[in-house]
Amino acid sequence: MSELVLRWGLLSTARINRRVIGAIEETDRSVIAAVASRDGSRAAEYAKTHGIPHWYGSYQEMLAAPDIDVVYVSLPNAMHVEWGMRAAEAGKHVLIEKPIALDPRDVVGLEAIANDKGVVIQEASMMxxxxxxxxxxxxxxxxxxxxxxxxxxxxxxxxxxxxxxxxxxxxxxxxxxxxxxxxxxxxxxxxxxxxxxxxxxxxxxxxxxxxxxxxxxxxxxxxxxxxxxxxxxxxxxxxxxxxxxxxxxxxxxxxxxxxxxxxxxxxxxxxxxxxxxxxxxxxxxxxxVEEVTAMESMILDGANEVFPLRESATNxxxxxxxxxxxxxxxxxxxx
Amino acid sequence: MSELVLRWGLLSTARINRRVIGAIEETDRSVIAAVASRDGSRAAEYAKTHGIPHWYGSYQEMLAAPDIDVVYVSLPNAMHVEWGMRAAEAGKHVLIEKPIALDPRDVVGLEAIANDKGVVIQEASMMxxxxxxxxxxxxxxxxxxxxxxxxxxxxxxxxxxxxxxxxxxxxxxxxxxxxxxxxxxxxxxxxxxxxxxxxxxxxxxxxxxxxxxxxxxxxxxxxxxxxxxxxxxxxxxxxxxxxxxxxxxxxxxxxxxxxxxxxxxxxxxxxxxxxxxxxxxxxxxxxxVEEVTAMESMILDGANEVFPLRESATNxxxxxxxxxxxxxxxxxxxx
Incomplete structure (x- = not known):
């Protein structure tokens, strides 16, 4: 695929996804490539309902896929950091639902891995x-x-x-x-x-x-x-x-x-x-849409953060x- | 004077007085009888300006006057309790600007003297x-x-x-x-x-x-x-x-x-x-006007408190x- 299109993977089948799915569909430089759930049949069903090309019956499997550029983490709050870290470790850019973490030290950890891996990590605080x-x-x-x-x-x-x-x-x-x-x-x-x-x-x-x-x-x-x-x-x-x-x-x-x-x-x-x-x-x-567009600009154009991860840490x-x-x-x- | 008309004495020449003066003028059962200031010439000037029959160059002098039924205390906050107590001790009903006291124990003291002297004490919290x-x-x-x-x-x-x-x-x-x-x-x-x-x-x-x-x-x-x-x-x-x-x-x-x-x-x-x-x-x-009317009803008709002194104490x-x-x-x- 062209480097100018981001292939997104949805990590979870949470209700909030539909907002982000709608936004990705509205932008030119993003497509939804896959969805992952710990429940394979749920993932399959979800992929079918939303017209998503691929599904995975485990989170880790999707993170290992080479054709995923960005992972959107919409798991329960307590799982945000773990799966955000794992996605970044796998070299993916990551958009993590708010609150990005339940401990400010974890945001520092996310910042470190973003720098280390050269990926973008942002908190999906749409406001x-x-x-x-x-x-x-x-x-x-x-x-x-x-x-x-x-x-x-x-x-x-x-x-x-x-x-x-x-x-x-x-x-x-x-x-x-x-x-x-x-x-x-x-x-x-x-x-x-x-x-x-x-x-x-x-x-x-x-x-x-x-x-x-x-x-x-x-x-x-x-x-x-x-x-x-x-x-x-x-x-x-x-x-x-x-x-x-x-x-x-x-x-x-x-x-x-x-x-x-x-x-x-x-x-x-x-x-x-x-x-x-x-x-x-x-x-x-x-x-x-603004949230997805900001991710596109940061990843594809090297634009600055609209919502600095430093601010997430303070929040x-x-x-x-x-x-x-x-x-x-x-x-x-x-x- | 008729027992059905309350003769009010203003204790201080504070700006808030004009609201209460206006209210007393609007009601049928209250008249402004006097104003007191520690500065005799200020009291005289104030009485003249507002058409008030009597003025006193000391607070105590007005409290000693037999033709004052109600004292309105609009002194600075820290003086509310002292002069409220003194007015009640002199047998006057008392309306005290808010906050009625700076210590809840003082409200208990005001309640005690109101019961003891058989007078009405209310906080002038017009709202x-x-x-x-x-x-x-x-x-x-x-x-x-x-x-x-x-x-x-x-x-x-x-x-x-x-x-x-x-x-x-x-x-x-x-x-x-x-x-x-x-x-x-x-x-x-x-x-x-x-x-x-x-x-x-x-x-x-x-x-x-x-x-x-x-x-x-x-x-x-x-x-x-x-x-x-x-x-x-x-x-x-x-x-x-x-x-x-x-x-x-x-x-x-x-x-x-x-x-x-x-x-x-x-x-x-x-x-x-x-x-x-x-x-x-x-x-x-x-x-x-509601505030002054409530005082009239309590004093002249024995009506219940609209704003219980107990509530003032809690506040x-x-x-x-x-x-x-x-x-x-x-x-x-x-x-």
Whole structure:
């Protein structure tokens, strides 16, 4: 096959795949070459349903295949690092679902192997690739709200089904599933180092947090706070307040707009005596297509990271500190 | 004078007085009888400007006057308890600006003297007397959002002037000035006991918090979080998220709507398969008039408290725990 087309292998048959499959189908320089599952018949069935040329009844078998350039790891959270490492060791580029790891040291390990093997490893945090996130970061960086003072976000939905994988003590919970959004957004948009965190959680019978309230102190004493929940009627919004303005975002995490539309960003500022309100939105974009396109550009054109792996490391460090704070009842440093 | 008209004495010439003066002028059973200031010429000037019949060049002198029924204490926060106690000891009913005290034990002291002297003591937290607050409490109590999971609020403005009294280490800071709003609202609307808190603050050069991020855990693991700031472009909103619905409030703290209009309460619920959105608002009401009318009803008709002093005590205990958490970096119990 031409070197200008990336052959993707899907590692797992998780539901999130369909977003990435759709995105790969929309881009010119990627094709889906294979899917792997530990259950061969499931892999075969999945390949047939989605028109995927090859299937493998084991993950390792697909990683050994020479005609796979990129592996998309959509396994349960606790398996992200192991299979991301194995894919990189096999010389594949890797896109790993968020959260990329449950321990920040593992992100350092992933960085090391990416450098060693000369492959691209990225966290599939689709929001980070969407132009709305860049718009927010650029607005704050340009001083449109003056000195930022605090950020708030809510990322909540109501989980259906008691057997949900998000109830699994190993990598489950609302923080790992939803907290990655506000933490990733705040870290990217504020562009400041998170120093310490504080948190309270409502823990369910399986031991994972069902609802989580987190606070982050950034350098310069900018404060961030968020609520995540898997047990409320959906509430999704974010706000960035600064000395001379406030930005409110209707769909900060891009569900459901991540699959093709653009949301609404409202800016209130003191640019005139009365204060003024304006609305901004970016051109319609599919965050998953942006994510796949970024992989193509990095791998095929040597482009820089849109979402630096360094940022993933900081985000994971923030999330682990938040969990530690919730269980210890203490402010915890972000290392 | 007729026993059916309350003769009010203003203790201080603070700016907030004008709201209460306006409210007293609007009600039938209250009149402003006097104003007191430690500066006699200021009291005289203030009385003249506002058409107040009597003035006193000392607080104690006004408290000794037999023709004063109710004293409104609008002194700086750190003086609220002392002069509230003195007024009650003099047999006056007392309305004390929020926060009524800086230590929950002082509220217990105020309760004791109110019982002992047979007088009414209330905290002038105008929001608590407004029908919008009652509407929110009733909506949550009626189960419109199912089981409440978390609440969030922002109460922020940009302070002008470096000599602002709110920068005074003794009772100043954004938590004491603005934090009373979300804490009072959450406590009233959730109707649950606050158990523990966690907080981060951005402290300015005078030692008071300029921006404050607080979290509260209520019984049943309902979580509350809020941001207050005296150094951002105004942001004021609140949200209550539950298992089957979300309530969003445009002007939860009633500034500026507390002086005559009503705000907008948006309810999104799962009452039908698609979910539905409705807007609710209460009839226009002036929160300060409601506050004065509540005093009249309690004193003249023996009516029950709209805003129980017990609630004030809980609110102050929550606020002091929040401050303790921000300075200690630990989760602190609300005693």
């Amino acid at each position: 980070r690739f969407h132009p709305q996130t860049s718009l927010l970061r650029d607005l704050v960086a340009s001083g449109v709200i003056g000195e930022p003072r605090w950020a708030h976000g809510a990322a909540c939905f109501s989980m259906s089904g008691s057997g949900d994988i998000r109830l699994d003590p190993d990598g489950g919970g609302s923080l790992w599933d939803l907290g990655t959004y506000p933490v990733t957004l705040f870290n990217a948009v504020l562009g400041r180092r998170p120093l310490e965190v504080s948190a309270l959680a409502r823990v369910g019978t399986t031991g994972v947090d069902l609802t989580f309230a987190g606070q982050i102190r950034y350098e310069g004493d900018v404060l961030g706070s968020f609520a995540t929940s898997m047990e409320t009627w959906p509430s999704n919004n974010a706000e960035f307040a600064g000395s001379t303005g406030v930005i409110t975002v209707e769909d900060p995490w891009l569900f459901p707009i991540g699959v093709g539309a653009s949301g609404r960003v409202t800016i209130r500022t003191s640019s005139d005596a009365e204060g003024s309100t304006s609305h901004r939105s970016v051109a319609d974009a599919n965050a998953y 994971i460090a923030t999330l682990t500190a938040l969990l530690k704070s919730a269980s210890s009842g203490r402010v915890v440093s972000v290392d | 608590r007397f407004h029908p919008q607050t009652s509407l929110l409490r009733d909506l949550v109590a009626s189960g419109v959002i199912g089981e409440p999971r978390w609440a969030h609020g922002a109460a922020c403005f940009s302070m002008s002037g470096s000599g602002d009294i709110r920068l005074d280490p003794d009772g100043g800071g954004s938590l004491w000035d603005l934090g009373t709003y979300p804490v009072t609202l959450f406590n009233a609307v959730l109707g649950r006991r606050p158990l523990e808190v966690s907080a981060l603050a951005r402290v300015g050069t005078t030692g008071v918090d300029l921006t404050f991020a607080g979290q509260i855990r209520y019984e049943g693991d309902v979580l509350g979080s809020f941001a207050t700031s005296m150094e951002t472009w105004p942001s004021n909103n609140a949200e209550f998220a539950g298992s089957t619905g979300v309530i969003t409030v445009e002007d939860p703290w009633l500034f500026p709507i507390g002086v005559g209009a009503s705000g907008r309460v948006t309810i999104r619920t799962s009452s039908d398969a698609e979910g539905s959105t409705s807007h609710r608002s209460v009839a226009d009401a002036n929160a300060y 102050i205990a929550t606020l002091t725990a929040l401050l303790k958490s921000a300075s200690s970096g630990r989760v602190v119990s609300v005693d």
